[in-house]
Amino acid sequence: MFKxxxxxxxxxxxxxxxxxxxxxxxxxxxNKNSSAKNGQSGNxxxxxxxxxxxxxxxxxxxWKRSVELIFNEDGSFHCxxxxxxxxxxxxxxxxxxxxxxxxxxxxxxxxFNTENPHKKVIFYAQIxxxxxxxxxxDMFELSEDNLTFIKQDKMPxxxxxxxxxxxxxxxxxxxxxxxxxxxxxxxxxxxxFESTLKIYKKNDKMYADYHFVREKGYGKSxxxxxxxxxxxxxxxxxxxxxxxxxSFDETVIPEGADSKIKLNVNFAIVEDNKILLIEDxxxxxxxxxxxxxxxxxGSKEYExxxxxxxxxxxxxxxxxxLVKNLKANTKIILKEGTYNFSDINSNESIDKYGESDSEDNxxxxxxxxxxxxxxxxxxxxxxxxxxxxxxxxxxxxGGSDISFKGLTFGHNVEKGSCTGNVLAFSxxxxxxxxxxxxxxxxxxxxxxxxxxxxxxxxTQIYECSYGLLELNNTYNSSFKNxxxxxxxxxxxxxxxxxxxxxxEDCQITGxxxxxxxxxFIAASESxxxxxxxxxxxxxxxxxKNNEDIQFIDCTFDDNK
Numbered sequence: 001m002f003k004x005x006x007x008x009x010x011x012x013x014x015x016x017x018x019x020x021x022x023x024x025x026x027x028x029x030x031n032k033n034s035s036a037k038n039g040q041s042g043n044x045x046x047x048x049x050x051x052x053x054x055x056x057x058x059x060x061x062x063w064k065r066s067v068e069l070i071f072n073e074d075g076s077f078h079c080x081x082x083x084x085x086x087x088x089x090x091x092x093x094x095x096x097x098x099x100x101x102x103x104x105x106x107x108x109x110x111x112f113n114t115e116n117p118h119k120k121v122i123f124y125a126q127i128x129x130x131x132x133x134x135x136x137x138d139m140f141e142l143s144e145d146n147l148t149f150i151k152q153d154k155m156p157x158x159x160x161x162x163x164x165x166x167x168x169x170x171x172x173x174x175x176x177x178x179x180x181x182x183x184x185x186x187x188x189x190x191x192x193f194e195s196t197l198k199i200y201k202k203n204d205k206m207y208a209d210y211h212f213v214r215e216k217g218y219g220k221s222x223x224x225x226x227x228x229x230x231x232x233x234x235x236x237x238x239x240x241x242x243x244x245x246x247s248f249d250e251t252v253i254p255e256g257a258d259s260k261i262k263l264n265v266n267f268a269i270v271e272d273n274k275i276l277l278i279e280d281x282x283x284x285x286x287x288x289x290x291x292x293x294x295x296x297x298g299s300k301e302y303e304x305x306x307x308x309x310x311x312x313x314x315x316x317x318x319x320x321x322l323v324k325n326l327k328a329n330t331k332i333i334l335k336e337g338t339y340n341f342s343d344i345n346s347n348e349s350i351d352k353y354g355e356s357d358s359e360d361n362x363x364x365x366x367x368x369x370x371x372x373x374x375x376x377x378x379x380x381x382x383x384x385x386x387x388x389x390x391x392x393x394x395x396x397x398g399g400s401d402i403s404f405k406g407l408t409f410g411h412n413v414e415k416g417s418c419t420g421n422v423l424a425f426s427x428x429x430x431x432x433x434x435x436x437x438x439x440x441x442x443x444x445x446x447x448x449x450x451x452x453x454x455x456x457x458x459t460q461i462y463e464c465s466y467g468l469l470e471l472n473n474t475y476n477s478s479f480k481n482x483x484x485x486x487x488x489x490x491x492x493x494x495x496x497x498x499x500x501x502x503x504e505d506c507q508i509t510g511x512x513x514x515x516x517x518x519x520f521i522a523a524s525e526s527x528x529x530x531x532x533x534x535x536x537x538x539x540x541x542x543x544k545n546n547e548d549i550q551f552i553d554c555t556f557d558d559n560k
Contacts, residue, residue, distance in 0.1 A: 046106045047131055050075075053156050054134055054149035067147060069134075070156065077101045077110065082240060089270075090238035096121075108134070125149075161230045161244045167269050168206070168228075168246065172197040172294035175305045179370060181401050184430030184453045185215050186476035186500065188256060197267075197275070197294055199228065208248065210265070216476060216500065218261075219254030226250065235268035235276055236289075244268070252279070273299035307331060309371040309401060320345050328369040336380035340412065341394075342387035367396045376406030385412040388420065393442065395424040396431070403432040410439040418465050421447040425454065433459050440464035440487065444494075448474045455480075462486045468511065470494040471501065478502045488512035491522035492539075498526040506534045513541040521545035 054069040063083070070078040077099050082091045096112040103109075106127040113120050125136040134149040174182055174195035185193035195212040206228040213220045227249035235245040245268040252263045261284075267277035273296040278289045295302040307313065310331040316322045317335040323344055325332050376382040384407055386393050393409045396402050402425075409422050422442035425431055427450040434457045438445040445461030447470040448454060454477035461468050464487040471477070475498060484492075484506060492511045495501060513520045520541035523529055532552040539558040 046103075046127060049101070049103055049108060049127070051155060053152040053154070055152060056147040056149045058143065058147075065142075067149070068156075069149060071101055075100050075102075079110075080242065089240050091240050091242055092238055093242075159241060159243050161232065164269070165206070165230055165244075165246070166201075167272060168199045168275070169201060170199060171297040172199070172275055173297055173302065173305075174212075174292055175295050175302075175308050176293035178290040178292075179400055180430050180453075181309065184401060184432060184455065186453060186478070187213050188216050188219070195292065195294070197277070206246075210248075210252070212254075214254060214257075217258040219257030221252055221254050223252065226252075231266075235266055235278065236291075239268055239276065240270045241268045267294075271301075272296075273301045310373065315377070319343050322374075326367060326369065326372065329371045331373045331375065333375055333377050334380065334382045334407070335377050336382060338383045338385060340385045340387065341391075342385075342412075367394065367402075368398055370399050371401045372399070373403040373405070374407060375404075380406075381408075382406065383408045383410070385410055386420075387412050389413040389417045389441070391420040392424040392447070393420070393422050395421075395426070396428050397426045399428050401430045402428060403434070404436055405432075405434045406436065408437040408439070410437075411442050413441060415441045415463070416465055418442050421445075421470070422461075422464070424448070425451045427451065429453055431455065433457070435459065437462075438464075443489075444468065444470040445484075445487075446470070448472065448477075450474075452476050454478075456482055458482065460485070464489070466490050467492045467494060467513075471498050472496045473498065474501065475499045478504065479506055480504045482506045484508045484511065486510045489514060491518045491520065492541075493521040493523075495521070495523040495526050495529055497524065498529070500528045501526070501530070503531045503534055506531075507537075508534060508539065509537045511539045513539075516542050519543050519546050521549060523547040523549055 049071045050073045052071050054071075056067045058065040065081065065083045067081045068079065072078070079099060080091045080093050082089050084090055094112050095114075097115045098113045100111045100113065101108055102111070106129075108125045108127065110123045110125065111120060112122075123136065125134050127134050132151045134151070135146045136149070137146050176182070177185065177193070182193040182195075187193050191213055193213060193215060195210075197211075198209040200207055207225045208223075208228050210221060210223040210226055228246050229249055231245050231247060232243070233245060234242045239245070245266055247267070248265040252265055254261065254263070261281050263279040263281055265277065265279055267275050269275050275294040277292040277294060279292070280289055293308070295305055295308075309329055311329040313331040313333065314325045315333040315335060316325060317337065319339045319341060322332065322334065322339050384393060389411060393411065411418050411420065411422070418441040420442060421444045422438040422440070423433070423446050425446070425448040428448075429452050431451065431454040433446075433455070436459045438459065438461045440463040442464050443466035445464050445468055446454075446456070449472045451473075452475045454474065456479045458481045460483040462483070462485045466489040468484045468487050469492075471494065473496070477500070479502070482503075485508070488511065491513055511520075518541070520539060521544060523546060526547060529547070530550045530552065531554050534551075534554045536554065536556045536558055541558070
């Protein structure tokens with residue numbers, strides 16, 4: 001086995017998960033020379049590695065890694081590690097000023113050189129007798145086994161400004177803002193969070209039309225014919241396109257932002273139909289950035305954009321299959337039927353992303369994950385229940401981009417005996433509930449704490465035993481075209497320490513706030529609570545609301 005010899009310590013630059021492919025340990029010259037002789041005796045005609053390309057792949061199912069080596073004719077080499085998943089990949093490198101190789105029969109010296117301060121690290125690799133494989137250990141010790149490099153049939157095409165910049169030309173649309181879907185984000189005027197980018201050429205100069213309606217407080221932009229320039233540097237340290245990027249010729253100043261900001265806009269094409277874009281405020285104290293993902297309109301990837309965050313789509317038919325697949329980046333299609341958390345098979349393992357509320361008596365599920373969607377199969381009637389009166393039917397904690405569509409959630413217990421909510425969200429960002437039914441006797445249809453960007457659309461909440469909604473420390477959330485009905489108990493809307501909560505085109509009927517002290521809408525330390533074009537009918541209460549809540553074009557026909 002060939003091992004590494006460290007002459008001076010090497011500084012490594014890694015961002016997400018960095019890997020490389022060189023031997024470890026120290027080898028003396030005697031062994032090295034012996035190995036060279038052995039290599040010559042076994043295969044005295046080992047071919048030169050110049051102008052060759054080698055790849056080592058690792059795949060554990062959910063995470064993939066590739067380490068690439070490109071040996072150039074001038075004695076230099078290029079090495080990079082790419083790691084990631086179905087949604088996002090990144091690359092990393094060993095930090096050095098130059099990279100040189102020396103071949104001694106079937107042994108390769110890989111030299112990483114840094115000038116200031118002067119230092120060098122050498123790694124040794126072994127070429128097989130057949131000449132098509134090369135072995136070396138994992139320098140980052142992510143794997144105990146040697147990495148096996150396979151020689152490729154031809155050299156790779158290295159992307160360049162001269163040959164590939166025209167691939168930017170076309171119409172692009174935003175599909176992801178970091179880890180969030182645009183439809184989970186709220187803008188100033190309640191319009192969709194959206195952005196488009198059109199890139200074209202005029203007289204050999206590239207230009208862009210840039211439209212962006214940003215998140216609340218950050219304004220919007222409508223820019224025509226912005227000049228585009230190219231840079232021989234990556235968009236970010238770990239961008240998969242490590243050779244070049246592009247930028248707007250001028251800064252962008254959003255209109256209507258809470259404060260005046262100037263944004264540098266930089267972007268790079270990372271796949272034929274995918275662009276990464278960053279808006280950078282150089283005067284901001286925030287030491288970070290959000291990568292915006294744009295897909296080319298009309299492409300296969302664009303047509304499937306609703307599934308951008310999902311690594312896999314599965315169809316399930318019972319509660320154990322459902323629980324088994326409650327994992328990040330998964331779209332779950334539920335066949336018709338009843339899925340009762342109380343029926344979970346205790347012999348089934350509970351996935352690392354969630355847990356039941358009891359080791360012996362499964363009654364609900366606590367979900368800790370991102371990018372998950374539960375959706376009824378077309379036309380199917382799907383109910384998700386629990387037999388426990390004290391448990392929330394489903395509780396999500398700390399996740400983002402959580403979506404439910406076409407489902408009925410509720411407690412399978414005698415009415416009036418519940419002390420658990422139907423759906424509960426704690427510290428979640430980006431929740432979408434569409435075409436669903438949430439029924440009591442759950443205490444509240446939806447309970448949230450420390451959540452933001454909850455969107456409830458075309459959904460019924462009914463027959464709850466405490467009230468319709470309990471929102472605490474919740475922001476930028478909306479209810480559209482919902483029916484909120486036939487619930488009774490305490491205040492029907494508990495809204496505490498919240499901001500920017502809107503109800504639009506909702507039917508609010510047959511609800512009852514019992515007792516003089518219970519307001520129908522109880523808001524505490526909250527602002528921007530708006531009911532627009534809502535119909536209040538046959539609700540019973542002593543006092544409608546306390547704080548400054550806005551009612552716009554609403555009708556009231558209540559039994560006070």
